[in-house]
Amino acid sequence: GQQLNQSPQSMFIQEGEDVSMNCTSSSIFNTWLWYKQDPGEGPVLLIALYKAGELTSNGRLTAQFGITRKDSFLNISASIPSDVGIYFCAGPAVGNEKLTFGTGTRLTIIP
Amino acid sequence: DAGVIQSPRHEVTEMGQEVTLRCKPISGHNSLFWYRQTMMRGLELLIYFNNNVPIDDSGMPEDRFSAKMPNASFSTLKIQPSEPRDSAVYFCASKTSGSYEQYFGPGTRLTVT
Numbered sequence: 001g002q003q004l005n006q007s008p009q010s011m012f013i014q015e016g017e018d019v020s021m022n023c024t025s026s027s028i029f030n031t032w033l034w035y036k037q038d039p040g041e042g043p044v045l046l047i048a049l050y051k052a053g054e055l056t057s058n059g060r061l062t063a064q065f066g067i068t069r070k071d072s073f074l075n076i077s078a079s080i081p082s083d084v085g086i087y088f089c090a091g092p093a094v095g096n097e098k099l100t101f102g103t104g105t106r107l108t109i110i111p
Numbered sequence: 112d113a114g115v116i117q118s119p120r121h122e123v124t125e126m127g128q129e130v131t132l133r134c135k136p137i138s139g140h141n142s143l144f145w146y147r148q149t150m151m152r153g154l155e156l157l158i159y160f161n162n163n164v165p166i167d168d169s170g171m172p173e174d175r176f177s178a179k180m181p182n183a184s185f186s187t188l189k190i191q192p193s194e195p196r197d198s199a200v201y202f203c204a205s206k207t208s209g210s211y212e213q214y215f216g217p218g219t220r221l222t223v224t
Contacts, residue, residue: 040217040218040220041218043154045213048211096167098156099156
């Protein structure tokens, strides 16, 4: 079946630093979604990507749909304490409505 | 606008007891998904409904788990009898047809002792 691998698994950064993470698939995806999960809460949709090569921003967040359609990238500029959490990529399995989720990247900000 | 609503937020029960988790999807959404999240296994899809009809229940772990969606605004996930290994956070998510964007509720943290 399809698998989504996210890297890095965890990041420890200082406030103000930029963050980059990525998600790779063993097969082609037609849609990429990026979610953030805060402790004790459900995942929140951040950005949705629908076309290869697409670059979409949401405030300090920018995500890109890789041109091979097998990867996606999420960047956070000038990180702030509320960026702490787990970031998941997700995409629909071929031919149905189910989402495959990545393994997550845990972001921690060092004081 | 109200998001996906789940209740209870926390549930502690003893092994062997019946547990019922509830979900109200976003109004106008016609697909509903139940997930389970654990540290070991991450986020797992249990079952999903389209227009109140179960489409894929291949993720339901065993017969102790059952889910219903009697109408467009309500779904339940029932575990009977519950076991300690069912301890997890259970999420409900909903979406509109034609979109892949799922919106999650806050989850129910279930602890079975």
